[in-house]
Amino acid sequence: MSKHQVTIVDIARELGISKSTVSRALANHPNVHPQTHTRVWEAAKFHEYQPNLLAKSLIQRKTHHLGVVIPDIEKPFFASIVSGIQHVANRSGYRIIITQSNESPEEEVANIQALVLSRVDGLLVCHTRETTHFDHMHQIYRKGFPVTGFARICPGLNVPNVVENDVQGAYLMVRHLLEGGARHIGLLSGPKNLTACRLREKGYRKALQEAGIRVNPRWIVNTRFMKEDIAKAVDHWMGLPHPPDGLFAIYDAGAVALIRHLKAQGRRIPDDLQIAGFGNDPVAELMEPSLTTYAQFPFKIGEMACQQMLDLLAGVKTAPKEIVVTGKLLKRQSTLGPV
Amino acid sequence: MSKHQVTIVDIARELGISKSTVSRALANHPNVHPQTHTRVWEAAKFHEYQPNLLAKSLIQRKTHHLGVVIPDIEKPFFASIVSGIQHVANRSGYRIIITQSNESPEEEVANIQALVLSRVDGLLVCHTRETTHFDHMHQIYRKGFPVTGFARICPGLNVPNVVENDVQGAYLMVRHLLEGGARHIGLLSGPKNLTACRLREKGYRKALQEAGIRVNPRWIVNTRFMKEDIAKAVDHWMGLPHPPDGLFAIYDAGAVALIRHLKAQGRRIPDDLQIAGFGNDPVAELMEPSLTTYAQFPFKIGEMACQQMLDLLAGVKTAPKEIVVTGKLLKRQSTLGPV
DNA sequence: AACCTTCCCGCAACCGTTCCCATCAAATAA
DNA sequence: TTATTTGATGGGAACGGTTGCGGGAAGGTT
Secondary structure, eight states: OOSOOOOHHHHHHHHTSOHHHHHHHHTTOSSSOHHHHHHHHHHHHHTTOOOOHHHHHHHHTOOOEEEEEESOTTSHHHHHHHHHHHHHHHHTTOEEEEEEOTTOHHHHHHHHHHHHHTTOSEEEEOOOTTOOOOHHHHHHHHTTOOEEEESSOOTTOOSOEEEEOHHHHHHHHHHHHHHTTOOSEEEEEOOTTOHHHHHHHHHHHHHHHHTTOOOOGGGEEEOOSOTHHHHHHHHHHHTSSSOOSEEEESSHHHHHHHHHHHHHTTOOTTTTOEEEOSSOOHHHHHSSSOOBEEEOOHHHHHHHHHHHHHHHHHTOOOOOOEEEEOOEEEOOHHHHOOO | OOSOOOOHHHHHHHHTSOHHHHHHHHTTOSSSOHHHHHHHHHHHHHTTOOOOHHHHHHHHTOOOEEEEEESOTTSHHHHHHHHHHHHHHHHTTOEEEEEEOTTOHHHHHHHHHHHHHTTOSEEEEOOOTTOOOOHHHHHHHHTTOOEEEESSOOTTOOSOEEEEOHHHHHHHHHHHHHHTTOOSEEEEEOOTTOHHHHHHHHHHHHHHHHTTOOOOGGGEEEOOSOTHHHHHHHHHHHTSSSOOSEEEESSHHHHHHHHHHHHHTTOOTTTTOEEEOSSOOHHHHHSSSOOBEEEOOHHHHHHHHHHHHHHHHHTOOOOOOEEEEOOEEEOOHHHHOOO
């Protein structure tokens, strides 16, 4: 960076005009003489002039940066969301600053604060699993800072939110299992405090109730997403008077682990029992048997979330709404059998 | 944003002192009376003062932002790299701005230019597969702009680069196949113009030569990473006078597809032929048979790349070096058989 | 000829900091 | 006492742009 970056003042001096005129010419302001306009542009091009966006941001109070807070970008689900956000952001001339909380609430608030400090125009946030206090959110909301939530949202915060349709997805999936003939359907769920788990469980219950089946509480197993939980769950189910003829795991990794475990036990899938997952992990398609699952379109979620943010920034006045991105049931071998 | 953000001038006025003093107090400059210091800090806390980092950046010519250019964040490999970059960046008070080129050279240069325009302190870049002209890189290099390359680097650019050890990885893998008894080893490669492909092919050749095996050019198949390439490749190999007894795919997705295809044909792996991949895709571990592959530690690559950048920014004067992150061979069922 | 527009352009304030330099009182040294 | 250092503070010029306001020249209208 030895060379002095050329500024509008340099150009103004060289052309013998004022920096205001140069500024206006470069901004294509109408009240500039055509001849002056071209002279300025030529000089700018000649000197490889690059406007200092910091100065511009400072005065215009806009950085054209959006802050994104996610738990973990290495999860394909979040990576796709980020990609979707990025896609619509770039299209509108925004850049995104990404921060990861690594599922730590402390890092989450630190990231959020750092982002508002660096003057992003808006914040797109997905909370950690563990986030239970939302003071930091209400605080920036009170200041009028533009916020949009996605995937895991802050309860009771009056901002646009984009979520996947957990209830519906689980509902459809369980209906699919029922159509396949299953009557005793086990549910592999996660920690009870997670909204997503509760919602998917809700869909599960709804489908069973509609089919006139009383939900046996012992069908439901709550894990902590650990590998060790799988064997225990299977033992539990198989010890029941009526072992399940279908299993619905609310996360694909769980379904995958179930399949491996059951296959190792010599059970045939889906003949002995059907298995379904949730989330359309890349593995799902490649396993044997390929896994029936529910695709959530995270890219779409990202796009919608970012679009909400752009509307917010553009001052489009609509009541902040909750947008639900509906996914799609992918019926595969783990419920249908070989095709 | 109705409220006027409080500035140091506001605090100065309220306390009846000059803004210089406030600035110094907040920066914990020694030459400030202790009493003034606490008064300033208390006023700042009371009014929830937030420094305007834009103004600071403008004057100090440092944004504490790093630009990251990657082809596709949805690829686990790149997601991990980004995560690694982020990790060391945050630790040192830097934020990262991420842009995706989507494997399009045009988007790549657009992103890079936008990033230098928004005054990032440095640029971490991984080129697209298709990037063949590197004018944009030389241009910013000439300006003295801090650049670090990773994974796919710009040839002939005198900047720190961090790459994985392609030659070594392929070499070790082929040696492993040889140890397993394979003698006719097919290579599923990618487009010839990609450096990674050429390097891995080099490792492949080296291992065979060392073992005293003449490389049969017909063993090598160049794909374009398409699904359709797989069937053709298999047909080609099986049509040879001596069909291969081992296959090395330089990308895991290829190995996975090979396994599925060969299994569908009724061939037993690894009994009929061994199969190995490269990259340690998450699927590799979960398939059946689990895939022998080479793990590249992308997180580490990201960390190293970012560390190089920080050194660069700190002015640590070392000749820009090429750093090689060596991976690890993961021997699994596709070469070893059931365990 | 006097007046009114319209078109260009320059002046200067402003955005919110940092930081160099000057100032001045108090403390120390001669 | 006087000279010198030290410590705390204020003034003001940057940083690189944007923008409201006013003015002058050119042209058109009564």
